[in-house]
Amino acid sequence: MDLRGKRAYADTAFRWLVIGAASLVLLILAYIAVSMTGRALPVLQHMGVLEFIKSKRWSPADQLFGALPFIWGTLFTAAIAVAIAVPISLGVALFVTQIAPRRWRMPIVYVMDLLAVVPSVVFGLWGVMVLSQHFHLGRSFMTAGIILAIMITPIITSLAREVIETTPQNEKEAALALGATKWEMIKGAVWPHSKGGLVGAVMLGLGRAMGETIAVALVIGSSLGQITLHALSPGNSMPAVIANEWGEADDLHKSALIALAVLLFVITIAVNLVANAIVQRSIARSRGK
Amino acid sequence: MTWLAILSVALISSCKKNQPATGGGSGSASAPMVTSGGGAVTINGSGSTFQKAFQESAIEAFTKANPNIKINYGGGGSGKGRQDLADMVVDFAGADAPYKDADLAKNKGGEILYFPILLGAITLSYNLDGVDKLQLSPETAAKIFQRDIKKWNDPAIAADNPGVKLPATDIVVAHRADGSGTTENFTAWLDQAGGGNWKLKSGATVEWPADTQAGQGNSGVAQIITSTKGAIGYVDQSDAKASGLHYATVKNAAGKYIEPTADSVSAAGAGIDVKDNLLFSAINAKGDTSYPITYQTWVIVYAKQTDKDKGAAVKNYIKYLITDGQKLLPELDFAPLPKPLQDKAVAQLDKIQV
Numbered sequence: 001m002d003l004r005g006k007r008a009y010a011d012t013a014f015r016w017l018v019i020g021a022a023s024l025v026l027l028i029l030a031y032i033a034v035s036m037t038g039r040a041l042p043v044l045q046h047m048g049v050l051e052f053i054k055s056k057r058w059s060p061a062d063q064l065f066g067a068l069p070f071i072w073g074t075l076f077t078a079a080i081a082v083a084i085a086v087p088i089s090l091g092v093a094l095f096v097t098q099i100a101p102r103r104w105r106m107p108i109v110y111v112m113d114l115l116a117v118v119p120s121v122v123f124g125l126w127g128v129m130v131l132s133q134h135f136h137l138g139r140s141f142m143t144a145g146i147i148l149a150i151m152i153t154p155i156i157t158s159l160a161r162e163v164i165e166t167t168p169q170n171e172k173e174a175a176l177a178l179g180a181t182k183w184e185m186i187k188g189a190v191w192p193h194s195k196g197g198l199v200g201a202v203m204l205g206l207g208r209a210m211g212e213t214i215a216v217a218l219v220i221g222s223s224l225g226q227i228t229l230h231a232l233s234p235g236n237s238m239p240a241v242i243a244n245e246w247g248e249a250d251d252l253h254k255s256a257l258i259a260l261a262v263l264l265f266v267i268t269i270a271v272n273l274v275a276n277a278i279v280q281r282s283i284a285r286s287r288g289k
Numbered sequence: 290m291t292w293l294a295i296l297s298v299a300l301i302s303s304c305k306k307n308q309p310a311t312g313g314g315s316g317s318a319s320a321p322m323v324t325s326g327g328g329a330v331t332i333n334g335s336g337s338t339f340q341k342a343f344q345e346s347a348i349e350a351f352t353k354a355n356p357n358i359k360i361n362y363g364g365g366g367s368g369k370g371r372q373d374l375a376d377m378v379v380d381f382a383g384a385d386a387p388y389k390d391a392d393l394a395k396n397k398g399g400e401i402l403y404f405p406i407l408l409g410a411i412t413l414s415y416n417l418d419g420v421d422k423l424q425l426s427p428e429t430a431a432k433i434f435q436r437d438i439k440k441w442n443d444p445a446i447a448a449d450n451p452g453v454k455l456p457a458t459d460i461v462v463a464h465r466a467d468g469s470g471t472t473e474n475f476t477a478w479l480d481q482a483g484g485g486n487w488k489l490k491s492g493a494t495v496e497w498p499a500d501t502q503a504g505q506g507n508s509g510v511a512q513i514i515t516s517t518k519g520a521i522g523y524v525d526q527s528d529a530k531a532s533g534l535h536y537a538t539v540k541n542a543a544g545k546y547i548e549p550t551a552d553s554v555s556a557a558g559a560g561i562d563v564k565d566n567l568l569f570s571a572i573n574a575k576g577d578t579s580y581p582i583t584y585q586t587w588v589i590v591y592a593k594q595t596d597k598d599k600g601a602a603v604k605n606y607i608k609y610l611i612t613d614g615q616k617l618l619p620e621l622d623f624a625p626l627p628k629p630l631q632d633k634a635v636a637q638l639d640k641i642q643v
Binding site for chain 2: 060062133199222226234249250251
């Protein structure tokens with residue numbers, strides 16, 4: 001009796017502890033959103049929300065703050081990164097799970113995971129010294145995109161590997177038993193099963209690429225007002241401009257940088273929500289049929 | 290770095306509390322008594338990275354002579370220094386530009402004092418094969434940095450350099466990626482002296498043309514120049530020297546081409562109007578021997594110090610910076626304050642109320 005009472009007590013305490021932890025995270029998130037938005041208000045009133053988002057000119061000297069070039073830079077570099085990283089990541093993941101001899105798998109996985117723990121400033125400096133100089137890419141959207149691709153490849157690879165490994169063994173064997181080649185087996189059994197999860201993996205990589213700050217700030221070229229598809233011209237991204245200009249910014253300029261941060265916050269959350277929706281729908285579809 | 294500074298301050302102050310109070314234990318002996326009786330005082334400053342090298346050398350020398358005082362100086366930029374002092378997070382700020390009048394009311398500690406501590410040169414550093422000596426007028430510099438001129442053998446550059454054979458190399462302009470007091474002072478010079486050629490205004494962040502290159506900090510700009518043939522950029526003199534860059538002699542307000550040296554920079558400081566609150570601008574100073582792109586930096590403190598021991602330490606430290614500490618400057622490629630300015634700064638020390 002006594003023992004059960006004690007157990008019940010411990011159970012309740014544990015329950016509240018985890019509820020507390022869970023709600024604390026939500027509270028912190030809400031607090032960040034509210035306090036940041038409050039500090040962004042001066043510039044939003046000065047420019048107007050729509051004008052802030054769609055205007056092209058960012059000129060602290062004239063008190064003009066338009067975020068469009070930075071939104072463009074963020075999306076453009078992330079798109080370059082994903083375009084480079086996805087084929088490589090999927091290739092590595094398929095190689096490790098389907099093709100490579102068993103004893104090769106661990107070393108490859110290990111090296112990929114190692115790539116994920118390299119601090120981003122190291123990639124940034126390497127980009128400045130090697131990519132922009134030796135490979136003559138300058139400081140540009142392209143340089144930033146390549147650095148980001150290297151940074152998100154391990155994340156996408158490791159998620160893709162786990163997703164692909166959940167393909168039921170009997171489906172793969174069934175395909176092979178019907179005389180399918182490895183490629184046909186991957187196309188017919190692995191791909192339909194893991195499509196949703198793979199999209200999710202790519203979207204998570206995209207989210208990471210959009211938020212990366214220091215590596216991008218070092219290599220993107222910090223040019224204001226650039227909205228162009230020319231990948232070798234210098235540009236800027238939302239996190240990079242925040243990191244670069246914060247130190248010497250005065251009141252309204254600071255407020256504009258905070259507004260950029262809020263916008264980035266909203267965009268990354270939107271990307272993750274969309275990613276989630278796609279994953280959920282594809283899971284539901286594969287279960288339904 | 291800032292984190293380290295905060296951590297060390299926290300550790301030191303907690304150590305201080307744990308020390309048993311020496312002397313009479315009659316209960317009235319509070320913490321300040323202990324510190325004035327030989328305990329350690331810590332003062333903190335932050336701000337301008339331009340004066341950071343001087344602060345570091347001065348702190349080392351000053352605290353060696355005053356082992357009971359500990360001083361931390363974190364960089365972060367002039368804007369951060371001003372903000373930290375306004376919020377009373379630090380005891381003094383380093384800044385290359387003063388507060389805006391509108392912001393003065395936000396300073397929580399009331400009236401502030403500006404102490405100029407040094408002058409420095411912004412060089413026009415370049416990388417051009419076969420050209421060891423280059424002369425530039427502000428009008429030409431404005432055209433170069435605005436990309437109106439794109440080749441080194443442009444007639445405007447040739448006119449500044451009679452008899453010099455200039456190659457047809459493309460000009461690559463390098464500037465700061467981060468917001469910077471160096472950019473603000475450099476563009477102020479282009480704006481004032483450029484004869485109306487400069488259209489991009491003056492500020493810590495400037496709308497540079499898209500076909501220019503940006504680097505982080507003075508050393509980042511220096512790195513672009515070192516590695517790019519045909520490059521030109523504005524770099525503070527200590528970083529330009531450290532990177533072994535060539536830099537131009539620059540035409541001053543009197544029409545003379547002047548090389549940046551400790552003497553020509555100090556001369557710029559002598560030829561300027563200083564306000565009663567010791568604010569001034571050394572940009573484009575008059576005088577035949579003045580280097581025109583000279584800029585200055587201040588230490589800012591509150592006139593009314595709330596903590597007796599800290600206040601005394603701050604006052605002593607500033608006194609050191611503007612008197613004996615000035616001897617450290619030439620080795621760091623900065624120029625000392627000219628005598629009249631130094632006298633005014635020393636006289637202002639009395640206004641710090643401890």
